[in-house]
Amino acid sequence: MENFPFLLFAGLILCAFFIVSFTSQKLRLPSVLIYIILGTAVSSYFHKIEAIHTVAEVGIVLLFFILGLEFPLARMVSISKKIWPAGLLDVGLNIGGAMVIAMIFDLGFVAAFILGSVAYATSSSISAKMLEEKKRLANPEAEFILALLIFEDLVAPVLVSFIAGLNAGATISPLFMGTLLLKIIILMVGAIVMGHYGFKRLNQFVSKYIQHDFMPLMAVGVALAYAGLAISLGLSEILGAFLAGVMLSETGRSAELEHLILPIRDLTLPFFFFWFGTTIHFGEGIPFVTMMALMLVWAIVGKILTAYAGSRMFGLSPKVSCRAGFSMIQRGEFSAIIASMAVPQLRIFSGIYIVITAFVGVYLFGRAPAIAKWHEKRRKKKQAAPPQPAGD
Numbered sequence: 048m049e050n051f052p053f054l055l056f057a058g059l060i061l062c063a064f065f066i067v068s069f070t071s072q073k074l075r076l077p078s079v080l081i082y083i084i085l086g087t088a089v090s091s092y093f094h095k096i097e098a099i100h101t102v103a104e105v106g107i108v109l110l111f112f113i114l115g116l117e118f119p120l121a122r123m124v125s126i127s128k129k130i131w132p133a134g135l136l137d138v139g140l141n142i143g144g145a146m147v148i149a150m151i152f153d154l155g156f157v158a159a160f161i162l163g164s165v166a167y168a169t170s171s172s173i174s175a176k177m178l179e180e181k182k183r184l185a186n187p188e189a190e191f192i193l194a195l196l197i198f199e200d201l202v203a204p205v206l207v208s209f210i211a212g213l214n215a216g217a218t219i220s221p222l223f224m225g226t227l228l229l230k231i232i233i234l235m236v237g238a239i240v241m242g243h244y245g246f247k248r249l250n251q252f253v254s255k256y257i258q259h260d261f262m263p264l265m266a267v268g269v270a271l272a273y274a275g276l277a278i279s280l281g282l283s284e285i286l287g288a289f290l291a292g293v294m295l296s297e298t299g300r301s302a303e304l305e306h307l308i309l310p311i312r313d314l315t316l317p318f319f320f321f322w323f324g325t326t327i328h329f330g331e332g333i334p335f336v337t338m339m340a341l342m343l344v345w346a347i348v349g350k351i352l353t354a355y356a357g358s359r360m361f362g363l364s365p366k367v368s369c370r371a372g373f374s375m376i377q378r379g380e381f382s383a384i385i386a387s388m389a390v391p392q393l394r395i396f397s398g399i400y401i402v403i404t405a406f407v408g409v410y411l412f413g414r415a416p417a418i419a420k421w422h423e424k425r426r427k428k429k430q431a432a433p434p435q436p437a438g439d
Contacts, residue, residue: 086324115292377408
């Protein structure tokens with residue numbers, strides 16, 4: 048591939064991505080998974096091409112930058128107040144539960160934490176797409192599902208930064224934790240100050256020039272620069288990208304800026320999932336098969352418990368909570384981001400885990416209304432049954 052003309056290579060791979068995306072839409076399958084499978088299938092030819100990784104990094108930065116645009120500071124505070132009980136339960140059950148399983152199989156803390164983080168977040172892109180396709184956005188559980196996804200998206204960059212610090216060779220100690228926390232605070236305070244005192248005052252400028260061709264240059268430039276600043280501090284680029292989006296959201300023109308960046312993200316993001324697939328090699332077989340089975344079971348059980356109990360805390364009925372519980376099993380983009388930071392053996396494990404949970408999640412999402420009706424009917428029948436007489 049080294050002597051292959053770059054333009055020909057780029058054109059062919061974009062055409063392949065078009066076919067994958069079109070086919071996945073027709074089959075109603077998450078395109079994220081098909082990109083990963085495609086990358087795995089051709090990994091022996093593409094794993095050494097640095098250009099793919101570079102474009103992939105830009106794509107993932109723009110994904111979290113656009114996510115940050117959705118969260119002005121006031122909205123972040125509002126959502127956190129309402130969803131934090133369910134969010135903390137989500138962290139405890141899904142990160143903690145997966146870590147316990149990994150440690151039972153003698154994995155160290157760092158490996159267990161990476162697998163716990165892979166197991167943590169429901170796929171935002173798959174969930175949002177399924178809510179829209181199944182016409183459930185107006186259902187009462189949709190607000191809870193979206194709020195919990197937002198909470199996970201807020202936690203995600205911090206988890207990635209923690210793993211990035213560990214991968215850099217740091218040992219877990221009070222000094223490491225204190226230094227990491229200080230760096231995150233500095234980055235966050237910088238974003239808040241620049242957003243509130245800088246970009247908030249650019250409202251009129253952005254409104255006046257939003258349709259001009261230099262505005263994407265400013266937006267992407269801020270995203271890449273702040274992501275690069277995060278890397279220079281030893282943190283994750285996605286944390287910097289997310290905070291860059293938060294900064295620019297203070298202009299009050301998030302929707303217009305997102306509209307400008309979406310075409311660039313849609314061109315570059317598929318490279319990340321494809322690149323992740325190229326890093327998975329099955330030459331040594333599938334690792335930790337028994338642990339895989341247990342973690343897949345917990346992936347389903349943990350999310351159902353989280354979403355059901357969280358929905359009840361959110362004030363939803365048992366039937367609606369059951370529907371939410373069976374709608375959040377699918378893992379996807381964030382799990383792939385975490386898995387890309389793991390050693391090769393865990394990367395293989397994580398890749399299989401992501402694909403299986405995503406397919407199971409999509410299936411159960413479609414079955415959730417029927418399962419909720421069955422659960423409600425059974426619950427009412429049990430309530431209506433006369434009490435059993437006590438034995439003599």
